[in-house]
Amino acid sequence: MKKQWFMLDVFGEKRPLTAAEVDNLFTNLQRNALGVAALTGFSQVTQHKDVKQFFLKGLEIGNKHIKLFRSKLEESKLPAPMGWDSEITNSTAYTFSDKLMMFFTSGLIGLSIGYYGTAVSQSPRGDITAMYNRLSLEVQLYSEDGANIMIKNGWLEQPPMASDRDELIRNK
16 A cells, blocks of 8 residues: 555545445435535524524525535445435425424534544545544534524523632632
8 A cells, every 4th residue: 555645635636435435425324415404404493494404404504515425426436325205295384393493403413513523533535534524623613503593482401510729719
């Protein structure tokens, strides 16, 4: 193996994908397709305008990520998984609370960031790691938008925290 050829290829000729890279691209595409389906359904039934805009932004991000993952697989002449579009109903009936849908979406966002981090750690190919780092930052910024909506609506509580020993000492 030639180390430079295998690892440092951001601007040069790309080597074939490793099995781990294929696995991560394929499964992250599947996960985003499922997320897009969920956000589509949520967008149809949400009651708050800002929550709907948040879901629509998530649809844009998810579809963009799907397109990038699909293109990496297709560059290597590999199959890409199908989407979940056929599973989305036409219902616009208020099914779940906006609070529940936001918490569910927040959980998916956290999982995405973790899965992207795993993909970075398992890929020695520079263009793949650069792509995942860029996409992870985009998802983190999107997550902040969701947290702001949840805070504004009183849906997010501060989690238990460790004691601030310095503050306790100062106030004694």
